[in-house]
Amino acid sequence: MSKLRAFGAFAYDFVIGDDWRVAIGVAAALAVTYWLSHATKVATWWLVPFALVVLLPLTLWRAVRKR
Amino acid sequence: MDSGGQLSGAAIALFASVFLACAVEAVEATTIVLAAGTARDWRSATWGLGAGLAVLAVITAVLGPAVTRLPLSALRLFVGALLLVFGLQWLRKAILRASGHKDSRDEGAIYRKQLAAAQAAPAKRLGVVPDAYAFTLSFKGVLLEGLEVVFIALTFGSNAKNVPLAAIAAVAAVLAVGLAGFAIRAPLARVPENTMKFVVGIMLTAFGTFWGAEGAGAHWPGSDAALLVVAPAIACFALLLVAVLRRSGPGAGPGEQAAEPAKVAA
Numbered sequence: 482m483s484k485l486r487a488f489g490a491f492a493y494d495f496v497i498g499d500d501w502r503v504a505i506g507v508a509a510a511l512a513v514t515y516w517l518s519h520a521t522k523v524a525t526w527w528l529v530p531f532a533l534v535v536l537l538p539l540t541l542w543r544a545v546r547k548r
Numbered sequence: 549m550d551s552g553g554q555l556s557g558a559a560i561a562l563f564a565s566v567f568l569a570c571a572v573e574a575v576e577a578t579t580i581v582l583a584a585g586t587a588r589d590w591r592s593a594t595w596g597l598g599a600g601l602a603v604l605a606v607i608t609a610v611l612g613p614a615v616t617r618l619p620l621s622a623l624r625l626f627v628g629a630l631l632l633v634f635g636l637q638w639l640r641k642a643i644l645r646a647s648g649h650k651d652s653r654d655e656g657a658i659y660r661k662q663l664a665a666a667q668a669a670p671a672k673r674l675g676v677v678p679d680a681y682a683f684t685l686s687f688k689g690v691l692l693e694g695l696e697v698v699f700i701a702l703t704f705g706s707n708a709k710n711v712p713l714a715a716i717a718a719v720a721a722v723l724a725v726g727l728a729g730f731a732i733r734a735p736l737a738r739v740p741e742n743t744m745k746f747v748v749g750i751m752l753t754a755f756g757t758f759w760g761a762e763g764a765g766a767h768w769p770g771s772d773a774a775l776l777v778v779a780p781a782i783a784c785f786a787l788l789l790v791a792v793l794r795r796s797g798p799g800a801g802p803g804e805q806a807a808e809p810a811k812v813a814a
Contacts, residue, residue, distance in 0.1 A: 495695070496630065498637035507632045511625065511764045518765025526766040529757050530778065533636070534785065540640050541789060545649050545796070 500543065506536040558772065562708045563717045565751045569700045570721035572744050573693045578729035580689030583662035586733070588671075588682035595677050596686025604694040608702070615706045621763050627703045628760025634699075635752025642746035643786055647793035652742045697722065700752075707759050750786060754779035 497504045510532030518525045585593035615623070644650035666685060674680035697718050705714025758768065758775050768774035 496633060498633070499640070500637075503636050503640075504633045507629055507636070507760070511629055511760050514761055514764035514766050515625070524767070525764070526761055526768045526774070528766070529632070529761040529764075530781070533632075533753065533757060533782070537636060537639065537643075537785070538789060540636070541643060541793065544640065544644055545793060 500540045502543075503536050503540050506532055558708065559710065559713055561775070562704055562710060562713055565748075565755065566701055566704050566714045566717035567721045568744055569748045569752070570697045570718040571725050572741060572748055573696045573700075574722045574725035575729075575741055577689050577693035578725055579659050580662060580693075581686045582729055582733065583659050583666055584682040584685040584689070587663045587666035588669075588685075589679040592677045592679040592682035593686040596683040596688075597690050599683070600687045600690025600694060603691055604698055607695070608698050611698070612702060612711065615702050616711060618706075620709075621765075623763070624707055624759040625763030627707050628756050628758070628763050630699075630756070631703055631752050632756030632760050635749055635754075635756045638745060638749030639753050639782075639786055640749075642742070642749045643789050643793065645742050646746060646790045649793060704755065707755070746786070750779060750783045754782050757782070 507529075510529050514525045514528045517523055517528070581593055581597050584596065615627075618626070641650060645652050662685070666681065669681045672680045674683060677683045701714045701718035702711070705711035708714070754775065758778055762768060770777075
């Protein structure tokens, strides 16, 4: 059980890292892109870059504030 | 490669991205193996290196065909999302380091720390391996850093439909760094690792943005050529964030100039 927990912790750290909010934000941006791309004819290529422009300063701001 | 056998721009970008990313991981693994071999026992450290590489080969053999069998749009969405999360992690750390908000990674200091810990640990035999500590240290270092090499090579290679070229880039990077490390028998402290991590973070984020959006059904203006705009745009944005943070930071210099850490950074 402890090995399973250790593997889970390793996998979380490997993929998600220091700020889980970034992973949630990326997933949300891709989900909205998928939905809009398949349900409408709106151009959706800008959504992920826009999410990046919001998420990166936010996660940096949180990291700097924590120090 | 194109039909004429010449390397296309996309193939060069793929090779450069995978080579650079894997070289960074190889530098970290080499530091650990060198510490295990120098402080404890070279034979055991070499066994650990071999065992780590064997496990990585099995993981690659299992995951490789499974990943390449996925439909391209699903693969791009899944891998794009992973690369984007992964890339933003790297970029976050790189920006914090370059702006002086996080200590720079220093292979020399990490090597000395590993060396001291290895010298203090008691000796214990493990089957044919004379020193269990050196074996385990080397094995874990190679496996953990190697997993990132496998991940990067497989995701980049499968998405670009060129796994062989990605594999060649990964192996070339590991061999180049490994041979250099063992030739000088010292940590590769002169490698501009923090700057390389900054560049790799930009590349991972750019490819993740491009493939993730495309996998979700978006159509990039200019198709593949959009990547040539996305990557420099992310680089400019990251440098802008470094400049902004540096103004509010503790006053450390950029990238390698900030490599005077009070403590060793991971």
